[in-house]
Amino acid sequence: MPPKVYITIKKYNGDFRVMPSYLENLDAAGVKVVNVHPNNQKLYGKPTVIGTIVLIDPRTGAPISIMSGTHITSMRTGAASGLATKLLAREGSKILGLVGTGAQARTQLQAINQVLKLEEVKAYDTSKEALSSFIEETKKEYKMKISLCQNIEECVSQADVITVVTPTTSPIIKDDWISKGTHINAIGADAQGKQELEPSS
Secondary structure, eight states, X not given: OOOOEEEEEGGGTEEEEEEEEEEXXXXXXXXXXXXXXXXXXXXXXXXXXXXXXXXXXXXXXXXXXXXXXXXXXXXHHHHHHHHHHHHHSOTTOOEEEEEOOSHHHHHHHHHHHHHSOOOEEEXXXXXXXXXXXXXXXXXXXXXXXXXXXXXXXHHHTTOSEEEEOOOOSSOOBXXXXXXXXXXXXXXSXXXXXXXXXXXXX
16 A cells, blocks of 8 residues: 555645555455545535545456545544554543544544543534534534533643644644643644644644
């Protein structure tokens, strides 16, 4: 599985990533293409992340299946944070600070809640609409306390685990806001030029 290939589309403030893979022991091959266009929801009413998966017959190269990869991508990314949290978060962690409450935030919370006994989720987003929608949905689904934060510092300063899911290219989490021993999942910093944490964090 070679590294992702990134294609930037500056004209539309977006990019797409191509991820090919071949598993010889399973005789399975395929490629996933994921588009990331931060303005999609606001301008076109579409998700900011859209994935497509093509499964290929290794014997002939013929396509077997073309399917949506959007939900699979969201679940896989959430699962990666869940696993990292399970292995790296300190024992007894109960408070999650969640910065960014778009679609990906749902699977982040779902996976992390599987590995921790969360008592509270503190959430923040620059979009009041996204934050309100997230709070409303999660209060229906989870029994834990869901807190709406007015700023990022309030969201992360008392958290045992921090998950940041943003497209920012400059640090938004300051080192002195983070308690000693806090585990951080910086999901949005997935390409060159993106950065959510101060370098010292």
